[in-house]
Structure formats: structure tokens, C-alpha cells
Amino acid sequence: MLKEIDKDIWVADAPFKYLGLSVGTRMTVVRLANGELAVISPIQIDNATSLELDKLGTVSHIIAPNLYHYLFASDFKTLYPKALFWATPALKVKKPELPIDRIINSDTDSFLKELQYVLFDELKTIDFNGFNLLNEWVFFHPKSRTLILTDAAFNFNDSYPLITQFAARVIGAYNNFSPSLLEKFATTKKGKVKLAVQKILDWDFERVIMAHGSIIESEGKQKFKSGYESFLGQSL
Numbered sequence: 001m002l003k004e005i006d007k008d009i010w011v012a013d014a015p016f017k018y019l020g021l022s023v024g025t026r027m028t029v030v031r032l033a034n035g036e037l038a039v040i041s042p043i044q045i046d047n048a049t050s051l052e053l054d055k056l057g058t059v060s061h062i063i064a065p066n067l068y069h070y071l072f073a074s075d076f077k078t079l080y081p082k083a084l085f086w087a088t089p090a091l092k093v094k095k096p097e098l099p100i101d102r103i104i105n106s107d108t109d110s111f112l113k114e115l116q117y118v119l120f121d122e123l124k125t126i127d128f129n130g131f132n133l134l135n136e137w138v139f140f141h142p143k144s145r146t147l148i149l150t151d152a153a154f155n156f157n158d159s160y161p162l163i164t165q166f167a168a169r170v171i172g173a174y175n176n177f178s179p180s181l182l183e184k185f186a187t188t189k190k191g192k193v194k195l196a197v198q199k200i201l202d203w204d205f206e207r208v209i210m211a212h213g214s215i216i217e218s219e220g221k222q223k224f225k226s227g228y229e230s231f232l233g234q235s236l
Contacts, residue, residue: 001048001049001052002029002049002052002053002056005144005146005207005209005215006143006144006146006207007143007144008030008031008032008141008143008144009028009029009030009031009141009143009144009146010028010029010031010056011026011027011028011029011209011215012026012027012029012043012049013025013026013027013043014026014027014043014044016043016212021163021164021167023156023160023164023212024160024212025041025043025069025211025212026041026043026209026210026211026212027039027040027041027042027043028040028041028139028148028209029053029056030122030123030141031056031057032057032060032122032123033122035057035058036057036058036059036060036061037053037056037057037058037059037060037061038060038061038063038123039053039059039061039062039063039076039083040063040065040139040148040150041063041064041065041069041150041211042062042064042069042072042073042075042076043072044071044072044075045072045075045076045079050079059076059079059080059083060080060082060083060084061083061084061086062076062077062080062083062084062085062086063086063087063104063139064085064086064087064088064091064098065088065104065136065137065138065139065150066088066091066134066135066136066137066150066151067088067090067091067094067133067134067135067136068134068150068151069150069151069211070087070091070095070098073085073087073098074098074099077099084101084102085098085099085100085101085102086100086101086102086103086104087100087102087103087104088103088104088135088136088137089103089104089105089135090135091135104125104127104137122141122142122143123139123140123141124139124140124142124203125137125138125139125140126138126140126196126199126200127196128152128193128196128200129189129192129193129195129196130187130188130189130190130191130192130193130194130195130196131152131183131187131193132187132188132189133185133188134150134151134152134183136149136150136151136152138150138152138200140200140203140205142203142204144207145204145205145206145207146205146206146207146208146209147200147203147205147207147208147209147220147221147224148208148209149208149209149210149211150210150211151183151210151211151212152179152183152210153173153177153178153179153180153183153208153210153213153224153227154171154173154177154180154210154212154213155173155175155176155177155210155213155214155215155216156173156174156175156212156213156214157174157175157213157214159214173213176227177208177213177216177223177224177227178226178227178228178230178231179227179228179231183231184231190232193228193231193232194232194234194236197224197225197228197232197236198236200224201221201224201225201236203221204221205220205221205224206218206219206220206221207220208220208223208224
């Protein structure tokens with residue numbers, strides 16, 4: 001079921017297990033001025049969700065934002081064959097069989113210029129460089145002042161099962177919005193992470209949506225900054 005977060009932006013949560021832990025997963029939907037919908041980090045779609053989406057607009061962009069959140073993108077592409085399937089460069093290499101239409105790559109005349117033009121600058125994106133094992137791109141919806149992450153940070157709380165809470169404490173992601181130990185393992189160049197974070201902090205956001213954990217509704221920018229200062233071990 002879609003939940004309206006703000007004007008022209010919705011999320012849908014779904015059950016998901018990772019290493020046996022119930023961590024859930026979240027899809028974000030942004031409606032553009034022309035009525036098109038951009039779906040970020042697609043979840044498994046059912047008839048009810050499809051009907052809700054069709055009432056909101058036309059699914060025109062299906063975005064797999066990193067190397068791991070692509071599992072249900074093909075199902076969306078099958079249901080909405082005219083939609084453009086966007087993927088990160090490394091995902092194209094990892095899964096060449098996926099029906100990818102466009103590559104998210106600011107180094108070419110592709111995603112950053114093309115999509116910002118198509119979306120009338122309604123959805124900005126940055127390569128979260130340094131997390132090489134994730135190859136993640138993050139997004140910003142200026143209209144609602146919302147930062148959209150996938151696996152770049154978690155935020156688990158007591159709404160999750162006890163075993164998930166315990167695991168979240170171990171990796172530093174329980175009631176603590178910040179990168180976890182998993183991100184530390186995925187980081188090869190903290191200098192690049194710092195540069196990406198500084199670019200993200202130039203955006204004027206209040207809310208933060210992530211794929212796993214509770215949404216940050218207020219003071220998101222300060223919490224994001226603090227979390228990454230702890231992660232990097234330096235001020236930003």
C-alpha cells in the first residue's frame with residue numbers, strides 16, 4: 001500500500017529478509033509535473049499496488065539505485081514496458097541480462113542531464129562515490145525537501161523484531177541514523193565518500209527516506225551530517 005509522505009511523493013513498504021533478519025524494504029514514488037511517475041528501488045508489485053500507481057499517474061521511470069535493489073525492477077518493466085529502466089553502471093556489468101534502458105552516469109550525456117531535463121529538475125541525483133561495493137546513487141526531491149537513500153544508511157528502532165534490533169545494535173544502526181559496519185566494509189575510499197557527502201549537504205533537505213529503517217521526518221540534514229561525521233571521524 002502506498003503512503004503519501006508529502007505532495008507528489010509516496011513510499012511503499014514490504015517485508016524483506018536479509019541473512020534471516022526481517023529488515024523490510026521500501027520503494028519511493030515521485031510524481032512529476034507532467035503526470036509521469038519515477039519509481040526508486042522497486043518492491044515486489046501486486047495488483048493493489050499497481051492499481052494505486054495507475055491512479056497517481058503513468059509509471060515512466062524505474063530506477064535500480066544500487067547493485068542490490070534491482071530484484072523486482074524487471075517485474076515492473078514487464079508490467080510497464082514503455083517505462084525506462086535506469087540502472088547503475090556496475091549493475092549493467094553484474095546483471096547484463098536485465099532489460100536496462102539507460103545507465104545512471106554523470107560522466108556521459110545520460111542520467112544526470114537527460115533525466116533532469118525529462119523531470120524538469122524535479123529529481124536530482126549524485127553518485128555516492130566511495131561505497132564501491134554498493135555503487136549507489138542517491139536522490140533529492142526539492143519540492144518536498146526529501147533526500148532518498150537506499151543502503152547508504154540505516155535507522156532501525158523498536159518497531160522491528162527483537163533479533164533485528166539486536167543485530168542493528170551490533171552494526172551500529174539501532175536508533176542511530178548513520179552508516180553501519182556494513183558501509184565500512186563497502187568503503188574503499190573515505191575521501192570520495194566525504195566529497196559526495198559534502199555535495200549532498202548542499203541540498204536543502206529536511207526529510208530522509210532510506211530502504212531499511214524508519215524514515216527521518218525532521219532535522220534530517222543535521223542527522224545525516226552527524227552520522228557521516230562519526231563515520232568519517234572528522235567534521236564536515
